[in-house]
Amino acid sequence: MLARPRQLFADLGSSAIERGLAAPRLSQFYEDMIRAGSVAGPELKKHLPYLSLCALPDDSGTAPPIVYAGxxxxxxxxxxxxWSEQPGEALVTxxxxLERAAAAGYLSALESGTYYGYGRTGIRLGGRMHDVAYERLIMPLRPRPDSPVRMLAYFGVxxxxxxxxxxPA
Known part of the structure; x- marks a missing residue:
């Protein structure tokens, strides 16, 4: 049996989406946001149930807090x-x-405008370890074309x- 690393995060680049290699719903979100210039407008609304909106990353070395989870x-x-309905504070997984391992993708999205990649890692759910594989797209959002980025949109599949x-017994 081949040994696999416990975690794998690969930056595939947005060209993989443009070549049709991403999940269809994720691709549609990407195309809509590119057309909208990453401005949070009407195009964003239909995607909100599938998105998490995150604060901007800081230098803590972890993924930024989630302010909205669709x-x-x-x-x-x-x-x-x-978990998603916790009152009060922003959410963290x-x-x-996982928070530490995922942080680089958020920073990459903030620096380059888009991050699209693949992740595989172990997580504990209900007291049991699970292996999860997913693709993720992280894009910056701004309220108006001339305003700075205010948050990041995360679309995971x-x-x-x-x-x-x-x-567990």
């Missing part, structure tokens, strides 16, 4: 609606290792979620 977003699929080991 009901069909990959984070809600993984961590549940109870319940896996600190889970490709595989496989339990590891026996179920």
């Amino acid at each position: 009901r069909l977003s990959s984070q809600v699929q993984l961590f549940g609606s109870v 319940p896996d600190p290792e 889970i490709q595989a979620l496989v339990p590891q080991g026996p179920a």
Whole structure:
């Protein structure tokens, strides 16, 4: 049996989307936001259920806090609606290792305008380890064409979620 690394994050670049290699719904979001110049307008509305909107990254070395998690977003699929409805503070996933590993994609999106990549990592769900594989697109958003970037939009598509080991007793 071949050993696989516990985590893999690969930057595929937006050209992979343009060549038709991304999930269709993710591709549509990308195309709509490119046409809109990354301005949060009417084009964004139809995608909101699938998106997470994040604050801008800082120098903490972790992914930025999530200020909105759409009901069909990959984070809600993984961590549940109870997690996404926590009152008060911005959301972070319940896996600190994942937060650190995912941070580079957010910084890349802020610096280059778009990050599209593939991730595979282990996460703990319901007391059991799972192997999750997903593609993710991170794009900056601004309220108007002449304004600075105010937040990042994250569109994730889970490709595989496989339990590891026996179920907890």
